[in-house]
Amino acid sequence: MFYKYDKEFLVWKKxxxxxxxxxxxxxxxxxISFVLGRYARIGVLDEYEKELLILDLQNERNKFSQEKxxxxxxxxxxxxxxxxxxxxxxxxxxxxxxxxxxxxxLFGMKQANIRIxxxxxxxxxxxxxxxWQESLYDYAFYQCRYMSNIRSEEDYFLALDxxxxxxxxxxxxxxxxxxxxxxxxxxx
Numbered sequence: 001m002f003y004k005y006d007k008e009f010l011v012w013k014k015x016x017x018x019x020x021x022x023x024x025x026x027x028x029x030x031x032i033s034f035v036l037g038r039y040a041r042i043g044v045l046d047e048y049e050k051e052l053l054i055l056d057l058q059n060e061r062n063k064f065s066q067e068k069x070x071x072x073x074x075x076x077x078x079x080x081x082x083x084x085x086x087x088x089x090x091x092x093x094x095x096x097x098x099x100x101x102x103x104x105x106l107f108g109m110k111q112a113n114i115r116i117x118x119x120x121x122x123x124x125x126x127x128x129x130x131x132w133q134e135s136l137y138d139y140a141f142y143q144c145r146y147m148s149n150i151r152s153e154e155d156y157f158l159a160l161d162x163x164x165x166x167x168x169x170x171x172x173x174x175x176x177x178x179x180x181x182x183x184x185x186x187x188x
Contacts, residue, residue: 062131064095069106070187072133076140079147080156082185084139086178087160090171103128106135115145 069088073081091108092100099105103123111119111127118134118141119127129135146163150156157172165171179185 062133064104064132066095069132069136072136074188076136078136078140079143079150080153081188082179083153083156083160083175084143085184085187086175086182087164089178089182090174099124099126100132104132104135105129106132107139109135109138109142112138112142116141 069085070081073084078084088095088106091097092106095106099108103126105126105128109119109127110125111117111122117127118138119129120134121128127135127138129138147156147159150159157175160175161170161172
C-alpha cells in the first residue's frame with residue numbers, strides 16, 4: 001500500500017506521498033473522534049446525540065464574552081462602539097445584572113413599540129432576548145432609527161442624556177468614566 005515499484009532500479013520503494021496523506025487522514029479522523037468522543041458510541045452518533053452536539057455548539061457560540069461583543073460591534077459597524085460598550089457595562093453592572101443574565105439584555109432596553117425590534121417580550125419590565133446577540137441587533141435597530149443623524153461623540157452623549165437613560169443628564173458622565181476606566185477606545 002505504501003510502496004511503489006521503481007522500474008528503473010527494479011525494487012520496491014516507500015511511497016512517502018501516500019504515507020503522508022494516509023497519516024494526515026488518520027490524524028484528522030483521530031481529532032474528530034476525540035472531539036466527538038463524549039457524544040459518540042463506537043464512532044456513530046444517534047439522533048439524540050447529534051441534537052445534543054448541535055445544542056452544545058450553539059450554546060458555546062451564543063455564550064457571551066467581551067471579545068465576542070467587540071467583534072460583533074465591529075461586524076455590525078455600530079456607530080461609536082466604545083460608547084455603546086460603555087452603555088452595556090453601565091447598564092448591566094459589567095454584565096452581572098439579573099436583567100442581563102435572565103433576559104440577555106445588554107442595554108437595559110424596554111421592548112420597543114414603534115420601531116422594528118428583536119425582543120421576544122418583556123420580563124422584569126425589560127425586553128428579553130433569546131441570546132445577547134439579539135439584544136445587540138435590537139440596539140443596532142435603535143441606533144439606526146434614533147441616532148443615525150448624529151455626527152459627533154458629544155452629540156451622541158447629549159442624545160443619550162436626553163432620551164435613553166432614566167438617570168437624566170448624568171448618564172454621559174457614567175459612560176465617559178467607563179470608557180476611561182476600561183480603556184474602551186483602545187478596543188476599536
